[in-house]
Amino acid sequence: AQTVTQSQPEMSVQEAETVTLSCTYDTSESDYYLFWYKQPPSRQMILVIRQEAYKQQNATENRFSVNFQKAAKSFSLKISDSQLGDAAMYFCAYLDSGTYKYIFGTGTRLKVLA
């Protein structure tokens, strides 16, 4: 069965600095998708970025980018120029292409310090 591990329960970053959130996963599949979701205090789940496993190029969305290492089964999220509004819980998620369901990690709480 697939698993997703986020080993950092909490991270802090100074405003305008860069922070990297870690995620590793385990799967025997070759075709899958990976995502980062943001959950602010409102508890809404907001899609931050997605990565197709068959693409070697790392996904980028404005200040958010990923470092996808398929062989190492690693999928970290880098947030550049951190802003106060980035403070939230961040979940890494694996989309099972057979069952079409997400498997989420336990989350990393990001604090942004002014």
Place this chain on the structure above:
Amino acid sequence: EPEVTQTPSHQVTQMGQEVILRCVPISNHLYFYWYRQILGQKVEFLVSFYNNEISEKSEIFDDQFSVERPDGSNFTLKIRSTKLEDSAMYFCASSVDSRGYGYTFGSGTRLTVV
């Protein structure tokens, strides 16, 4: 931007009572999902629904749970006889296809069973 709408935002119910959580997915989406998040824990898959039937369900989704798309726009989750451990945030989500674009989540319904 299209949204997934969930009602109510918060529901308190007595143990043993039936509850129905309601969701209006994005109109051109074909795949529908329910997830739940017990406070402080990770988001867990409950069920996926496509073409008017359940595609996949987790071990959490036992006989106490059911889903329905009664009128082509609403998507409901019914819990027949609530238990204290059903207290959680319940998220509805929809997607235009089954692969890779990511879901759009609703803002969630906080269910409190007393």
